[in-house]
Amino acid sequence: MMSADPQTGTKTMNMIEAINSAMDVMLERDPNTVVMGEDVGFFGGVFRATAGLQKKHGKTRVFDTPINECGIIGVAVGMGAYGLRPVPEIQFADYIYPGLDQLVSEAARLRYRSAADFICPMTVRTPFGGGIFGGQTHSQSPESIMTHICGVKTVIPSNPYDAKGLLIAAIEDNDPVVFLEPKRIYNGPFSGYYDRPVEPWSKHDASAVPEGHYRIELGKAATVRSGEALTILAYGTMVHVTKTIVEEMGIDAEIIDLRTLLPLDIEAIETSVKKTGRCLIIHEATRTSGFGAELAALVQERCFYHLEAPVERVTGFDTPYPHSLEWAYFPGPVRIATALTKILKD
Template sequence: MARMTMIEAIQNAHDVAMERDASVVVFGEDVGYFGGVFRCTAGLQKKYGSHRCFDAPINESGIVGAAIGMAAYGFKPVVEIQFADYMYPAYDQIVSEAARIRHRSNGDFTCPLVIRMPTGGGIFGGQTHSQSPEALLTHVSGLKVVIPSNPRDAKGLLTAAIEDPDPVIVLEPKRLYNGPFDGHYDRPIAAWKKHPLGEVDDGHFTTPLGKAAIYRPGSDLTVLTYGTMVYVAEAAAHETGIDAEIIDLRTLLPLDMGAIEASVARTGRCVIIHEATRTSGFGAELSAVVQELCFYALEAPVTRVCGWDTPYPHAQEWAYFPGPDRVAAAFRAVMEA
């Protein structure tokens, strides 16, 4: 085991995959010589050469389009979109080509492609560097979508994504790149590298796609969340004393229906938390799933705590995020219903 940040775990996942499989290639904007804007590909070009880790022009549609062609002909491309906000020029390639190639070719072609995207806020990046577009991606049949909340899962999910025969979107919460926080956005956990979730096997392993994790067991209510919001939920549970079971979904598509049903059926209450805007956010899908699977077990309405329905407010970033106070209020309301 090694102690790693999420950045180090992602870099290590690339390294292990490239060493094991010569068909794995890495490219994107500034990922080669510079090692990526967040340094997640640092050292790969020096170790494996510029034919396996290289820079691409500022052309997201071209990056993803080229990667789809490479994947169809036997490579395993791992491409980085520098920020999730930059994915929109490539969205047609993702939806119309990558997600559908297996089906439209009747299985003659597959697309073993990984698209990595730093997502969410927390770095004062403003409207064009802080969006959370997961709902736009989970709507697309043919894709898999994962969001890790810790270094161990970041490596395991990325490795599983690289080995998957179909396209996988890996959304990386940039607020967690250097370690999580205590749920209050201005208070990082200084001792993150001593945290158990910072222990990462530096060899080969995978975290199964489509399997949620119980981050914190509890009996009072179920929290369905992912990425950055795992730690906000934990802070709210500590501050309220409510025994919340926190389910870290890890994979949004395909969703672990069994884990959701088992937890909500046992607790009878459910709070959903995500950073993205509320209307048509992924929480709406989760709420529908809970209602369909667990209606007769529910003791209170399913509650969502989300970002505002507004363009990303740079100057009010911390207020925009669901914080422990908003989540705690939701916990209390659900328990009192």
């Protein structure tokens, strides 16, 4: 479900610009919204997602923090309990681990522990995944860890339009949200998928995005391509990779962009899989205990008697993230085509 201001115009934006616009709109609209993090103020963020916001809204609304992820998230928890709506940025998802105790023990539990006397309406933004040759400490995909934290919502957009609407909805939500941004598509909806790297921030294309306020309901998946042969579940960058490969192969696949991993739109998944009878799950993160394992279990539980073939997964490998070989690590044409051929044969 999407709600928007009918008076607003649209502007062509890439994902970075759409994310910036979402924060700009909320800073303008809600005096309790604040943006904080390392280099988000004067510098505008390492990926420029907060560029211009401090100049426009002032140093008390958009401000820099020390290099202390535990402190950033901990302070944001206190701000949320006090009545603010903080939007802390963690420069890379790989750096979020020192702040996990604040997310798990404080943010996620505050509403329950206080019998709803306190809430924690904060949105932790962080870029995740590979695509910029960032190596092991700048390329991790920890979404399955986030979804294991009861009380924290996990959101992953795949395009500029969704990124803005979902981020506004996250900021307005009264519960903590981890907003994972796929940096491989920050500056274009698709930055290549072959074995050779394509400049991740080159402007291939962008989307028409409303300039004003609109929101996309959390917990609602999107069908980006209808089909009858099988259902493909993906999110973030993998939505574009999957769509490109499916269309090149001429397969009548239905592609579901999950958008929100928690809460998950299980109804949309169940409806699609019961229609097609086959399910392929694709994500960039490590295979073992990846979010695809949870999806496979849910499909098995809910759609067993409708399945014509085993549920398949194409994922990253169970290895430390490779620096120079990251394009081989990503699910790409060869592995996805192999899985598609296998599942359609069964």
